[in-house]
Amino acid sequence: MAVEMYWRDEKVEVWKGDSLELVRGLADRRFDAVVTDPPYSSGGMFRSDRAQKTGSKYVLSKKNSRREYPEFEGDNRDQRGLLAWSGLWLTECWRVTRPGGCLLCFCDWRNIPVMSDAIQCGGWVWRGVVPWDKTEGARPQKGWFRAQAEYVLTATRGGIGREQSRNGPCLPGVFRENVDSANKLHMTGKPVRLMRSLMEVVRPGGEVLDPFAGSGTTALAAKETGRRCVTCDNSAENLALIPPRMARAKAREDAVQDGLALGV
Numbered sequence: 127m128a129v130e131m132y133w134r135d136e137k138v139e140v141w142k143g144d145s146l147e148l149v150r151g152l153a154d155r156r157f158d159a160v161v162t163d164p165p166y167s168s169g170g171m172f173r174s175d176r177a178q179k180t181g182s183k184y185v186l187s188k189k190n191s192r193r194e195y196p197e198f199e200g201d202n203r204d205q206r207g208l209l210a211w212s213g214l215w216l217t218e219c220w221r222v223t224r225p226g227g228c229l230l231c232f233c234d235w236r237n238i239p240v241m242s243d244a245i246q247c248g249g250w251v252w253r254g255v256v257p258w259d260k261t262e263g264a265r266p267q268k269g270w271f272r273a274q275a276e277y278v279l280t281a282t283r284g285g286i287g288r289e290q291s292r293n294g295p296c297l298p299g300v301f302r303e304n305v306d307s308a309n310k311l312h313m314t315g316k317p318v319r320l321m322r323s324l325m326e327v328v329r330p331g332g333e334v335l336d337p338f339a340g341s342g343t344t345a346l347a348a349k350e351t352g353r354r355c356v357t358c359d360n361s362a363e364n365l366a367l368i369p370p371r372m373a374r375a376k377a378r379e380d381a382v383q384d385g386l387a388l389g390v
């Protein structure tokens with residue numbers, strides 16, 4: 127599938143097509159950070175569970191789910207396939223990140239080992255795991271621990287950039303944020319508040335790459351916090367969620383500006 131421009135404004139570029147192909151065409155050292163949420167190839171305990179459709183793996187009860195979410199592809203690689211494929215796109219992401227820039231990559235507990243290997247295969251300096259605590263609203267498991275966390279794997283291209291390590295903010299080592307189902311547009315969508323907090327690793331005005339857009343949450347958080355973002359997805363149904371979402375954000379921003387102009 128050829129990669130083509132799908133939508134853009136002054137801060138965000140959304141591309142349609144295969145993310146590896148997109149990133150292969152981007153210039154060396156362009157981005158301040160890669161912040162992304164790739165298909166986890168996870169769900170369930172056994173290989174057969176993981177090969178199911180995404181809706182069976184990630185929507186626990188269709189009856190209780192607020193929305194019907196589109197299925198998405200690329201989520202049933204086995205461990206070796208996930209390692210090989212992630213090594214490819216993470217290597218390209220390393221190339222397009224400036225020295226000192228960083229990678230934040232979402233993952234669930236099952237694939238922390240394989241994804242931390244893939245990150246290092248890609249040339250990144252592995253810097254550990256920041257848990258996303260989904261709070262007590264997350265799924266309880268009778269006789270077992272609540273499925274309460276997902277993880278952000280962190281890495282940098284070489285050392286942490288000098289400006290960031292001297293003047294950047296001190297960030298939390300754990301983020302506590304509920305899943306915000308009311309505003310979740312993608313089956314595995316991340317809360318905008320969480321993504322806005324993560325943007326603090328990127329200098330104001332900096333540029334972020336998210337090769338796996340889904341409903342465009344990273345791009346929205348980048349835009350709302352004064353960063354720029356290039357993002358991509360290969361699903362027409364997911365891409366279609368992004369322009370209206372950006373338009374709603376713009377309308378909210380305009381309303382705030384109007385309110386400020388009127389002194390209310």
Ligand SMILES: C[S@@+](CC[C@H](N)C(=O)[O-])C[C@H]1O[C@@H](n2cnc3c(N)ncnc32)[C@H](O)[C@@H]1O
Nearest residue numbers: 145163198200312315316338340341343359360
């Ligand atoms: C985990 S979801 C991202 C969800 C996103 N963080 C959000 O908040 O909406 C991963 C996305 O990657 C997309 N995807 C999977 N394989 C891809 C590929 N090879 N190229 C581009 N997009 C891909 C899927 O369509 C899916 O929407």
